[in-house]
Every structure is written in C-alpha cells, then in structure tokens.
Amino acid sequence: MLTGKQKRFLRAEAHHLQPIFQVGKGGANEHLVRHINEAIEVRELLKVSVLNNCLEDPKEVGQWLADETGAELVQVIGKTIILYKESKEHKTIELP
Template sequence: MPLTNQQIRHLRSLAHHLKPIVMIGEKGVTENLSTELNRALEDHELIKVSIAGADKEERGTITKALCQTSGAQLVQRIGRISVLYRPSQKPQIVIPTRN
C-alpha cells in the first residue's frame, strides 16, 4: 500500500531526530545486512539507513534493493541517508489514515 503525501510528511517529521541504525559500507547489501535491516524494521518500523562510499546513482540502486528485499517503503532520501518505513506485527507508529 503506497503512502500518501500526508503520511510521508508525518513519517518525515518523526524521522527527523533519528540517528542511522543500519550503515552500509563498501561490501554493499549482504545477507547479514538484510537480516539486520529486517530486525531493525520489525523493532522500530521507521529507520534511517546510512550508505557510505557510493555515488548518487549507486545509492539510489542500493536504496531500491533494500526496499525490495525488506518490503519497506522509502519515505525520504537525502544525500547518504535514506528513511525507510515498514509496519511491524505490533505497530508502534500511528500514521494518518487516507482521506
């Protein structure tokens, strides 16, 4: 289910103060990284991911791969930081409903 603009704005405001939980280095997306990403999304629902050592196009490709493998949705991407959201089994974040 794609997020509405209102929901994205709300999630961006919640993510503003967060620090990156998942950091991707030169090895890129590995199986262990995918496991940690899924664990972080289940625990926090809304996370920041830091992607180091890549150019703009490569960071976009990595972000898309992360979203596809984890089932998360991209909320925002600024520079080397991507904000991902995926509701967990026990939702902690209440996002505005669609109008």
Template sequence: MQLRGKQKRYLRAQANHLSPIFSVGKNGLTQAWLDQLDGALDRRELIKVSLQQNTDTTVEETAQFIESNTDIQVVQKIGRVLLLFKESANEKQRDLSTKVDKI
C-alpha cells in the same frame, strides 16, 4: 500499505531527530545486511540508513535493492541517507504504524 503524501510528511517529521543506525559500506548490499535491517524495522518501524564514502553503490541502487527484496518502503532520500518505514509484525510494537493509518 502504500503511503500517501500526508503519511510520508508525518513520518519525515517523526524521523527528524533520528540518527542513522545502519550504514552501507565497502561490503555493499548483502542478504545478511538486509535481514538485520528487516529485524531492526520490526522493532522500530522507522529508521535511517546512511551510505558511507567508501561504498560502491548509489542511493538509488540501495533504495531499489531494499524495495525489491522486502516490503520495506523508502520514505525519503536525503543526500546519502535513506529514511525507511515498515509496519511491525509484532502488534505490541505498532505504535507508529497505527498513527500513520489514522492519517
């Protein structure tokens, strides 16, 4: 699903109170990290990822790596934090994505 402007605005409002639960550190971007990220998004649908000070990758490189290797969408980039969204594969956990579809 490609997100429209109003949908992104709604997701940003929902993520306002969230804290980053994933981070990119000195080990950089690996397939194992990406698999864990994908699993967390299946349960939550909306998460924040922060880039630590000691990482060698930039926010743009991280966003490009995530979007090119998965169906995860980058909703917003704020400084060293990425806001990510993915519709859950489990229908019972699609609370947020059903609201986004209605917008």
C-alpha cells in the same frame, strides 16, 4: 503504498533519528537485509547511512533495501535512506 501526507509525517518523525545501519564498500547484501528486517519489526521507522566509500548510488541502494525487506522507501536525501514498515507486534506509529 504511502501517500504524500504519510511520507511527510514519517519524514518529520525520522528527523531526530540517528542512522543505525551503514552501507559501506561492500555494498548492500543479504546479511544487512536480515538485520534491517529484525530492527524494522521493532522500530517501524529507521535510517540507513550510505558511506562515502560505497560505489553504489544511494537511491538504488534504498530501493533495493525496500524491495528486499518489504518496507516502504520514505526518502533518500543525500546519503541517508529512511525506511518504514508497519510492525506486526510492536505498532507504535499511527499514520495520518
């Protein structure tokens, strides 16, 4: 579980990142979860964009993705989800 200070730090780190995954009309699925797991192991912090044609609520999608990947949901702002998971092999982010 992340503290408020850690979430604030991660939001600042994620500000300049571009979303590398998109959730569209089909919604979030196991295929997307597998790809996010692979990417988050390397990057530790990533953004996911929820497209306008997605029928699901971005907050629900963010929570589901966090639960399925074992990551922490840092923030859902608008249609952008920020996820963090500490890498086992490629640790680059030092939390305060």
